[in-house]
Amino acid sequence: MPNIGVPGLIIILIIALIVFGPSKLPQLGKAVGQTLKEFKNSTKDIVDEVADEFRLDDKETDDKKKI
Numbered sequence: 930m931p932n933i934g935v936p937g938l939i940i941i942l943i944i945a946l947i948v949f950g951p952s953k954l955p956q957l958g959k960a961v962g963q964t965l966k967e968f969k970n971s972t973k974d975i976v977d978e979v980a981d982e983f984r985l986d987d988k989e990t991d992d993k994k995k996i
Contacts, residue, residue, distance in 0.1 A: 945957070
């Protein structure tokens with residue numbers, strides 16, 4: 930995905946302002962922020978769960994090597 934850059938962000942903000950109007954933009958920004966926060970927390974939980982699973986597998990492998 931190419932970088933958007935400052936001019937691209939300005940164009941996107943102008944289009945959003947035209948489409949949604951100035952009164953809806955704060956609500957829209959808040960909703961986008963909450964969605965990104967939930968997505969980030971979900972992906973962190975998944976990564977932590979997978980990492981824990983690998984740690985358990987490594988521990989079981991080490992225990993088998995000791996026997």
